[in-house]
Amino acid sequence: MASELETGLPSVRHLQMLVRDKAHVRVMLTTGEELQGKIRWQDPHCLCLLADDQRTRLVWFHSLAYVEIIPLS
Amino acid sequence: MASELETGLPSVRHLQMLVRDKAHVRVMLTTGEELQGKIRWQDPHCLCLLADDQRTRLVWFHSLAYVEIIPLS
Amino acid sequence: MASELETGLPSVRHLQMLVRDKAHVRVMLTTGEELQGKIRWQDPHCLCLLADDQRTRLVWFHSLAYVEIIPLS
Amino acid sequence: MASELETGLPSVRHLQMLVRDKAHVRVMLTTGEELQGKIRWQDPHCLCLLADDQRTRLVWFHSLAYVEIIPLS
Amino acid sequence: MASELETGLPSVRHLQMLVRDKAHVRVMLTTGEELQGKIRWQDPHCLCLLADDQRTRLVWFHSLAYVEIIPLS
């Protein structure tokens, strides 16, 4: 596990874009649980998610299946 | 985890071929969830999948079971 | 796995803040089990959780999905 | 993760033997799904399996529980 | 994975204390299975558990969710 964010990687940059744009995202965990909200920041271990219920969750990457933007309806 | 794509590895090259050919693929996750679409790019952490519902999903390799090409029917 | 706590990382610092503040947290495991209590300390492998039942649990990071603060009601 | 196949390891050599012999194998995934076919190649990340349905699947090692030869009946 | 036990880490020391004290522990696995017994030793890969049924089990850390002391009743 790198201790620095690998900012040259497309996946890291994609997440940084989601942070910058305050995108509304759906985060699917490997448990099958789904979280929705905005990504506040990432580091090499975790995403910090401000969920739609206004709670801040520290989510470990190892528990992530995928992340997608929720389209504006 | 390598921070550079190991382009000499057969699995990385197989995925690059799927990207180049815009192949229609089935991505089976370790959760049992199945995604279908086209792989846009890979990096050492993730696949970027343009799913058939036109949503872009960032899928972590650690949550992948297997990938296969969907044959033309 | 680092053998020193990477105190420069936001996720590590967020957890240190939860320890310092004796915050009441909900810890969601990848098994779907949920633990509640206060984080006593972290090291690179584990969280030590003083659960609401007054039992001390050593929880491995690899089994964590997310951590959140339980709001005062 | 090594970026070279560790050809001195018994498990790697066992798999190479299965490739060479075009052995008919059963691949049990950690999801509980079972695949059958022939292993085309391995690299440090994946097995390439030509399944009995003639589809080629790229299977990640991290999703494998075990591999066994299916006896001739 | 370190090949030496990192005896400076609080989690390793906590487990060493459980070994020394012959504490009666509950070991929760990521499968949801629960084992009870006494920890005989640890190394960087495994706990050796003398279970209450007097069987010795070698338990891999990657399958552990948490460990707790069972209070004297």
Place this chain on the structure above:
Amino acid sequence: MASELETGLPSVRHLQMLVRDKAHVRVMLTTGEELQGKIRWQDPHCLCLLADDQRTRLVWFHSLAYVEIIPLS
């Protein structure tokens, strides 16, 4: 992942003893599946198990929860 067997580790030595003694073992996987048989060899990635059905299975360590000796009845 080490590419050499770490023969100084108690867990590796415990498994080597099970191999040498042709012990009858129960191998519990993280999937909840249980295999029984004799361990033929180990390397840093896998156990090779000669199961009671006389099939040889290559079992990845990452899918193991625990191993125990089945007592003579």
